[in-house]
Amino acid sequence: MTSAPKPEAAKPAVERLAYRQNEIARRTNSSILRVEYVIRSRGIKPQGRAGNACIFSESDVELIANELHRIDSKLSNGGAQ
Numbered sequence: 001m002t003s004a005p006k007p008e009a010a011k012p013a014v015e016r017l018a019y020r021q022n023e024i025a026r027r028t029n030s031s032i033l034r035v036e037y038v039i040r041s042r043g044i045k046p047q048g049r050a051g052n053a054c055i056f057s058e059s060d061v062e063l064i065a066n067e068l069h070r071i072d073s074k075l076s077n078g079g080a081q
Helices: 021-028 032-041 058-076
Strands: 048-050 053-055
Touching: 021 032, 021 058, 032 058
Parallel strands: none
Antiparallel strands: 048 053
């Protein structure tokens, strides 16, 4: 008698907490200086630290990317409105 294969249990969605500033810059195709500016000016706090490196979550990366996009769209529309 063969038993039916067991269905795999759904894995919980785990948010990756391993994004450093240089990885965020690479993912957003921006300079590290722009990423650091957004982090500092928007008061985004790191989720943790690894040595001297600040570690940001996926949701932080999305927030930073959105802010960079917002800045770019403002600049392309002639500045502050």
